[in-house]
Amino acid sequence: MTLRLNEVQHGFKLIEEREIKEISSKAYVFEHEKSGARLIKIDNNDDNKVFSIGFRTPPEDSTGLTHILEHSVLCGSRKFNTKEPFVELLKGSLNTFLNAMTYPDKTIYPVASRNEKDYFNLMDVYMDAVLYPNIYKHPEIFMQEGWHYNIEDPKDELTYNGVVYNEMKGAYSSPESLMYRMVTKTVLPDTPYKEASGGDPDVIPDLTYEKFVNYHKKYYHPSNSYILLYGDGQLDKELKFLDENYLKDFDKIEVKSNIPTQKSFESLKEHSFEYGISEEDTLDDKTYLNLNFVIGKADEGELALAFEILTHMLLKTPAAPLKKALLDNGIGKAVSGEYSGSTKQPVLTIVAKNCNEKDKDRFKDVVYSTLKELVDKGIDKETIEASINRIEFELREGEYDGYPKGLIHYTRIMDSWLYEGDPFVHLEYDKYFESIKTALKTNYFEDLIKKYILDNNHSSFIILRPKKGLNEEKQKALRDKLDSVKKTLSEAEIKTLIDKCKTLKERQNTADTEEALASIPMLSIDDIDRKAEVLPLEERTLGGVKVLYHKLFTNKIAYLNLYFNCKALSSEDVVYVRFLADILGKLDTKNYNYGTLSNKININTGGIAYSPVSYSLNGKEGEYTPYLLINLKTLLSKLENGVDLLGEIIQNTIFDKEDRLLQLIKEMRSRIEGRLIDNGHRLALRKILAYCTEKGKYDEITLGLTYYQFLCKLEEDFDSKKSDIISKLKESSEAIFNKNNLVISYSSEEEDYNVLEKVAPKILSYLGEADIFNDRFDFGEIVTNEGLLTQGNVQYVAKGGNFIKKGFSYHGSLNVLETISGFDYLWNNVRVKGGAYGVFANFRRDGGAYIVSYRDPNIRETIKVYDEMKDYLNNFRSNEREMTKYIIGTVRKLDYPMTTASKAEVATANYFSNITSEDIQRERDEVLQTDDKTIRSFAPLVESVMNEDLICVVGNENKIKENKELFNTLEKVIK
Incomplete structure (x- = not known):
């Protein structure tokens, strides 16, 4: 495809093209003239193609609207009218990445695949999801993914339930998560960053369905979008697809989503917050102390890289002088720091954990005096060289285990593009290193410390202190609030709530029609390589x-x-x-x-x-x-x-x-x-x-x-x-x-x-050569069925056993069983109906098997679902299309792209485990040959595992104690 500046291809006008040698790519910047959509193509020979569409989504409050919307748009759309196309793709796509993410000021929807047909399928489903979601037709989506009053009988207590509601209850159970939530709230208080974009559980129930859908109408428009195409895909085909299927149907509008700039402070602002610990816990060594500094603007490439290096230098190595000074002075047991460039005004954060409140003035004194001494006397040049080298090595190595390169590049692009800056400012780092390396002969970093930390009043100091019984206070206040709400409701209003819950349950229990499921694009078995990759060893x-x-x-x-x-x-x-x-x-x-x-x-x-x-x-x-x-x-x-x-x-x-x-x-x-x-x-x-x-x-x-x-x-x-x-x-x-x-x-x-x-x-x-005498380890009998108590507000519920000890053997099709259970039976019953954030099953070669939930409001109900999985399997029936989907989704896990380092580690692990290439090929063949009869045959295996009644639950102290008869022992997690 021949491209010329200012020419239009498939509605896209080429604004700029640039070679980016740091990532061996050519970059093209487009604007879609009719819809106003912005698009960047990063063209290279990477076959792990990435598509992402993102929207600038400033939160208007802390109800978690942007987060709930991120979940909800993936619950069915105009063309893909199933309850959860996202899950259908997880079942039956060869994607190498499939997710959605809510940030403090943007929401992104990235997908990746090495298969071209799959790549376009994913692009199609995601574009339809964000632009034409079913949230307008089905308020139950908002209830399920966000929050709703949960009540089935007039005599029942009123409760809240919802996936995001429970997810964020779990997230804010961690004091560290709570502290980081307060960072932007305290340094950027006149901007949308003061709000909790993920959602504050205390505020989430204030969100109305009307506000929810209106936000989508306002912000989910191509004129407010930022699209990435990455890899070796055919640009002409990609642009044509986006234009003809989606963007040509929208007219450019003005979307007022700009993020305001926080006016600098005249002096440091101090704040204190509380988190809950149990009545029996000591208050000693439980306080978090935190200093934050606003550092320039997001589109300053050299400054951002310099502060990434400086943060590493000051806080992230055993040689880090600021970390060492705090620990040597007995302030906290651990010290950490982050430089975050994913806000319009980046923030440097310095944290001391497990402190005492009386240390607060010493904490500030040590931070400032240490930094002043570094400025006055100079930072050790070897320390500077070490951090520059480490960050440069990581950038040039470019190995991102678990994330496709295209997604990493997209997030770096968005760190300036979202704020009208040069989108490539954080990718073209060679010139910055050239400048930064002058620090080996100059006061480069000392000057940064003076200007952006010591002389910077745009800062905040946070004390996060423990409070005994706070969680119990909050739980009582919530119970009182809900009881009070129920008392104000008439019989008719209570019936309306019950009817809404019934409608939600009916939707959740009603299977998608075959016609609707057939709308989800999928590959065929012929698109799969039947040969397993042989790793070199x-x-x-x-x-x-x-x-x-x-x-x-x-x-x-x-x-x-x-x-x-x-x-x-x-x-x-x-x-x-x-x-x-x-x-x-x-x-x-x-x-x-x-x-x-x-x-x-x-x-x-x-x-x-x-x-x-x-x-x-x-x-x-x-x-x-x-x-x-x-x-x-x-x-x-x-x-x-x-x-x-x-x-x-x-x-x-x-x-x-x-x-x-x-x-x-x-x-x-x-x-x-x-x-x-x-x-x-x-x-x-x-x-x-x-x-x-x-x-x-x-x-x-x-x-x-x-x-x-x-x-x-x-x-x-x-x-x-x-x-x-x-x-x-x-x-x-x-x-x-x-x-x-x-x-x-x-x-x-x-x-x-x-x-x-x-x-x-x-x-x-360097090694000894004495004779080695290897003994078999004997750890003796151990306590089972533990209830592990925390001050968290959710549970993690696990149950399992050993199927080999019960006379069963490992089979490759157990991988397909994991896919089916994780994205069908368990997903529908533990996440969709139960409100947990996640759940998955695992069946291992050594016979170990378990099912575990994540951020789960329940215990008994979840265990009941696990126990009844045998019945689901005994009655399992699947048509050829659905089974093909499950097989493809399983092969996706088997063929997950690996970095150079991970290829060697996996090959070595197989060697030590005596797993041969023939074993791996046999396992793949068994996956490809799986049918519904095979899946039904696993019902006795799952039943035998569940009948071992081995249970472990980590979670809320009161909730576990209410179910104490399930456990042999109860023990606090945090000592």
Whole structure:
């Protein structure tokens, strides 16, 4: 397609074209003349094509309108008149990404696929959804996804229910989420950013259906849209499709969605807020302290990149001077910071967690005095170089595990495009690095600190303090409010509410017609590659150590993974695998203090990471192998430097610095604590797998709640047990870092294999060679059926068991069962009808199986749904089209695009698990051959798993106590 500036193709006028060498792409900027839609095409050879349409959606209040709308437009549209086309696509598309996201000032709808036919299908469904949603025809969509009064009988109490309502109850159960909600509220108080775009549960029920639909009419117009096309798709075909099917039917209008600019403050503003803890909890070490600074404008590319680097430098590494100063002064147990450029006026946030309110003045004093000292004396140049190198490495590597590149580029484009700035200002970073690197010889960053932090009055200080019983107060106030509302209602009004709930249930219980389902575009089995991808792996040997070599294009980056078998440890010392992983590289060594070591790592590598992993042995129930995995990635030219640094850590780490060790224990405990409530589903499913598999027990100790409890115990007993802790660390390190434990995984092109050959002797020289005696771990009997209590307002409900122990075997079609249950039976009964935000099932090769819900208002009702899944399966019937859809949706998961690094890790995991390419092909064949008879055959398997009655629920303390007979034990999550 030949393109010329100012010419019109399919209604689109080309405004600008530009080469963007940083992402090896050519960019085109268009405007659709009739509708006013803006469109950017990022043209390159990436076959993972991305389409996204976004709208500028400033919230007018905190009712969560924009968030509820994001959910609701995907619940049926003009052309695709099913209850949930979004779910139908999840069932039956080869998409590599499919979602929608609400931001503080925009809502985006991105999809991605490597299959062209699928790509256009996704584009069609999403364009119809946002422009012609069924929200005008079916108020029940608003009730289901937003909120409604829930009542089935005049005698019942009035309650609220709704997917977004429950989602946000879960989100604001976390004090950290609550604090970040207050950041823009306090620094941008005269703009839409003061509102909670996701929705405040206390305010969501104020939203009316009329306001909801009127907002869509106002803002969901092409004139207010920002469209991205990314990848190797045919531009002419893409533009023609959008014009002829959608945009030609709209006339350009003025949509007043501009975001106002907050006037700068004359002085720092102080605010305090509260979050709830239980009556039995202590108030000590529970306060969050937070400083925020507004930093320039969103379209300042160099400033944004400089502050991303500066934030990393000040707050995100062991060498970070501001983080170190706060922790050394005993202010908080963990310190973090973020630079957020996804608002018109970006904000730098500095947070100290697990503080005491009396520390508030010292917190500010330490922040300002440390920054002033850095300005006056200068920042260590090695620290500057380290952060510049790390951020540059990540940008140039361009590996975004879990997200397609096109989506990452779109979000960066929107960070300026949405505010009428140059859309490519955050992609063309080469010139900025050239300028920023002058900091190695000038006061570049010191000047930024002075101008944008020390001399910047446009700032806020937040204290988020704990309050005993606050959640109970709120629950009582809500109960009183709803009781009061019910008392004001006449019998006729109550009947109207009951009738509305009945209508909603009828809609939810009524299956889509075959005609409606047939409207959802889908692929055929012929569009699927019947051959499974074979990941490269070749066994080699260096110095007597096994090497798993992956011949891959790595763009001159070396990916070196070292797997150390951990079976030499005793059962009681297994927890030290994770403990070592968390502290290595953060302690002094013989030749470097931990700050210098961190800088050396960031100067010479793209990072060294440590993590416990384990692999079950295919076909062998109860057998698995645990490893401590070290990931090292670096430019090939610097691999030897990276290996030297790793050798320094393995050989020369000093475990005896007691103050630093305690500081790290407190920091790790605080960080995990901050994630526990939001990740309640992970806690619950890990417990279920621990109840029923040996590998699950090991993983729960190293990755689950047990590890958090271990850290709590270490902190509490540190003074009396510190010598034992240090001894255990030394012993565990010696037992693990042994040549006889090691398997090397290495990715490069063949001509670069010699780089590994050169450094391998060094790697081995850093390791012990003593004989290894491996014992089988025995963790004994463990408590089952736990109710794990939090101050959250929702639950995470898990139930499962081990089907291999019950005489069943693993089959590839279990993958299809996951798709069917997750997007049909469980989705409809736990999410749609029950109001939970999410639910999914998993059936593993080692026999471990579970179902778990996410941000769920229920417990018993959800468990009942799980128990009745066998009945659904016994009666399962599916026509050929529907089964094809389920199979395609399953293959999508099997064929998820992987980064270079993840290809090597998956290939290695398969190797350790003894999963051959033949096994993978057989599994794929079984998926492709699945029919409804196969699915019905799994009913006894699911029944056997549910009959084990292994349950774990993480959630609201009062709700779990109301159902205490379900559990063998009740325990608080947060210590």
